[in-house]
Amino acid sequence: MKHGFLDRYSDLDSFIHKLDPRTKVITTFAFILVVVLTPPTRWQAFALYFALLASLILLSKLPPLYVLKRSLVIVPFVLMIAIFIPFFRPGEVVGSYNIWLWEVTVTYSGLLILWNVIVKAWLSILSLIVLSSTTKFSELLKGLEQLRMPKVMVMILSFMYRYIFVLVAEVIRMKQARDSRNFGGKRMWQLKTIGNMVGTLFLRSYERGERVYGAMVARGFDGETRTLSNLRFERADLYFGIGFLVCLAMIGLSTLLYL
């Protein structure tokens, strides 16, 4: 089975792929921070942020359509959270509708916030996609660890990455076994079966956890995680880091000066 959905394209060869994961993590988070802090009315700034990301995508040889498609995943989540803002925000009214016994009004400031949330979320997720598609997951973990992320968190992420594929394979096998026995019948029965499968999956994972822990202990694990790092900052990291942060600062500051 082919599993590549977490860090697909991370083995391409480009200038961006070769950068130290730490450089990429730092610049990505700087980018998100600046985007989030930009006032919502500065749409030119958002256009420039997008241009900055787009040039990175081109540089890294990622297929633009793939990046775009993946970034759309975030839209339903954002909409679910933010869709009601225009209706509840007080301010200048754009329109007012009667839905049955309800009077619903939409305000300008509400719409502005909605657009703001969507654009910022989308730009942020775009930058994270660029990060995760240009960095191998294992490298990313090393980078996070070197950046002093708590080791427990790094370990949890690492186990997630390792075992999500094992779990997915297990689910697929269970589903095949179920369907081979003509899964059907009443809806209640179906729900019950699915409930049992989820329970079985949990128990299996729990037992696997115990065996994995046994395998760790057998190789001298004593609760302390130690890893070897082979990360090295190159000159390219310096140039890229400074260049990117200067661009970011210029875009961010220009919006402040305009105010």
Add this chain to the structure above:
Amino acid sequence: MDKIIEIENLSYSYPDGKQALSDVNLAIGIGETMALIGPNGAGKSTLLLHLNGILRSDGTVKVFGVPLEDRSLKWVRSKVGLVFQDPDDQLFSPTVFDDVAFGPINMGYSADEVRGRVAQALKWVGMEGYEGRSPHHLSVGEKKRIAIATVLSMSPEILIIDEPTSNLDPRAKWELIELLKRLEMTKIVASHDLELVKALCERTIVLDEGRVIADDSTHRIMSNTPLLQAHGLAPPRINGVQAQGSGQGPLPNG
């Protein structure tokens, strides 16, 4: 002292009260290759887990004459390399390198030493160049080899492997057997794959229901068909006629 592992009066019951091992006594000499055979649920894996102190219970286990207790645990685990049956349990790191390096790093070796050991261990199992791969991209056979490498990198004195040939196709299985033959340390192999046992081990122990039933040379155990049959290790005797579903009704037809 020419005994590498001594087990005296070892008994163990699962948390639910089921007896898994009762009064096991065993000694394994340096350089021996021993097979531990028995049907499913005989207690093979449970016994192996006692040999490096993952499970501990009544009775004593000594490694090089040193009894297994809290103080000696770390030392014992550096001497006794245990390879689990499911390589997905054994390989838990994002890359092959991290997994093979896990043991040596925990033992406190320097970075250069760790790198050297990883390279050497991967070379022993014929998996050079796999350092950067993720375990979920490997075949079962490759995973089994890497799983063995994760233990070899700690240069153990004794290698313990649980079901090394399960889920392997014949070619991968025989390649693995050749690989195990080349490794020169003391070996304990738990399996019910009799071909593997015949090809690899001089001495065989039959375990059933948590008891040591027989302890002899592999040749003598393998030629004792009634013994093997009695403990689910050989096909049941066919009484003249076709032994087909005795005591059961006819199979549904269409």
